[in-house]
Amino acid sequence: MRRARTGTLVAVAALVAGLLGAGGPAGGPAVGAGGGAPARAADVSADVAVKVAADVAGITGVAGVANVADVASVAADDCDTGVSLPPGQRVGAKIQEIRRRGRLVVGVDQSAYNWGYRDSQTGKIEGFDIDLARAVAKSVLGDPDKVVLKTISTADRINVLKGHQVDLIARAMTVTCERKKQIAFSAPYFKVSQRVVAPKAAHATSVAQALGGKRVCAALNSSSHTELKADPHGAASIVTPDNQLDCLVLMELGEADATLSDSSLAAAMVAQDQTMELAGESFLPTYMGVGMNQDDTDLIAWVNQVLVEWRGGGWQASYDTWLRPSMGVPDPYRPW
Template sequence: MTKSAPPAEHPNGAAVRRIRQRGSLVVGVDQNSFNWGFRNPRTGRIEGFDIDLAHAIAASVLGDPEKITFRTVPTARRIEAVKNGEVDLITRTMTITCERLKDVAFSAPYFRTGQQVVVERAARVTSLAAAFKGRRACVAAQSSSEAELKRDPRGTSAVRVVENQLDCLVLMQLGQVDTTLTDGSLAAAQAAQDPTVQVLDESISDAYMGVAVNRAAPDLVAWVNQVLAEYRADGGWQRSYTRWLAPTMGASAAPYLP
């Protein structure tokens, strides 16, 4: 499932040439996922772990990490944005799945994750079974979490599907849903934003995040894979993890290395 094009330092392909002629790498990102892709209210800049990776790719392709155009893309529109050429690539906590590989290409994995549950601390829920049975669940549209609950509703009384995973946190704060199923990294971000919720320790599945690219751009996939190899080797991946994710996901990055 996670197989991708081999890394290539200088693939002279059409996609890379188009980016260079344009002078900017167009990247689909999130602006609402704390520590991953979010707009810093003090600076107005979009920052986070996924954003650091996007800057590293821009630096490699164009020689300048700031030669980048961010386009915020809702969860449900990630594949569409890649397929129609609205963006060159997506760095937005996107897990690699066999179903998605029918529509887009993926880089090699850059983060290991899984599906986890967010619940209110006051509910005193301690197990996955209790988190779902007879309770109102929330997932983002076109997400792996939505696919998981379609496959196995787990006894939920209702499933609310929203545009972005952060909308689930808002609905939980409003008392309109009881349980959120989302990527484990995003679950940790929700708990960091709101101390009244918690992430259950149990994980539903094992998954890997990748950079999504148009299937017609194998040269760009190969280039991104070379960037990922260098980014990990030179410590960039670890520095970004330490800055953005260690406070909520733990000092050791070992569980999340692909």
């Protein structure tokens, strides 16, 4: 299997911190899980549990880059999906814009079970990514409810960021080198890999068996779609709906034989429909990050500061509420 690079920042942080005026920790605690969780599937077996262990110890980095051009060169020539700007709080142009507006506009999912989905009983969009969005709103605006959740499809994520239609995207978005050429990402907040979901009735025990000669589904413009275009893994055809949940529906209808997804959404599918299972091994490990426009350097650094604080308690509380039933106990040493 091909492997994505997922190391940590080793050279650029000290310089960029000076350029951005990265400050100290934000005042006020991070936001944890809000409200009661809806009824969910029972705990699944250990082989379904997905460990989360993204090494972000190098986010504060060390000096060693001469100038801004060198920073860009490092990003372009030596892509590292664990690299982001150092955490800090500087009220630059983007933070000023958000505060004038009085609302943080966040692109989210409404169909990713436990991550960002609309509860059928309350009508509210809830989940792990929504907790994160509210933590950012609280830090920037002082109120976790000062947020507009704008639902967008998997296929449109890059375009809405480049078009300034949202301030950021918290939508189970995988960091890839190709995407980093177009948008910016926060520091990692979850470790993921590629996983196959298939009906239990298929009895697939490997990726090759699950995908070989099959109709394989992946959301349009997702990292899984990109992987299948580069390496079909023996798939007979590729089905590309706009959203990942559509893949689950297509499998339930018998119109797709398997789905390739990142491990976070794969576990959510299995939790949502227990006739499905994770088939075969995981591969292509990488991270999930908050997506932002490359021009918004003050917001990028600010979100990274929020993540530093969120990991101090909010991350675990949110994980326990939304994800632990389907993903097991995270690595206690590095749960992100």
